[in-house]
Amino acid sequence: MNNSRTDEQYDLQKYLEEKAKQEQEKEKEKKKKEEQEPEQLSAYDACVLKESAKIHELIAEAQKRPKDE
Numbered sequence: 001m002n003n004s005r006t007d008e009q010y011d012l013q014k015y016l017e018e019k020a021k022q023e024q025e026k027e028k029e030k031k032k033k034e035e036q037e038p039e040q041l042s043a044y045d046a047c048v049l050k051e052s053a054k055i056h057e058l059i060a061e062a063q064k065r066p067k068d069e
Contacts, residue, residue: 041049
């Protein structure tokens with residue numbers, strides 16, 4: 001009976017080790033995927049970036065004009 005219990009413990013430990021290994025692989029794949037894919041911008045962030053670009057264009061145009069105008 002003691003031998004049977006030892007086998008069960010061994011099997012359980014192997015199972016848990018395999019599960020932990022699978023979880024680590026999933027986490028690695030998830031991190032790798034996140035690094036490869038650019039983060040989606042919210043509608044607000046996209047709008048802010050668009051308006052910021054417009055402002056920079058207006059500033060650049062204003063700096064090109066002579067000061068007399």
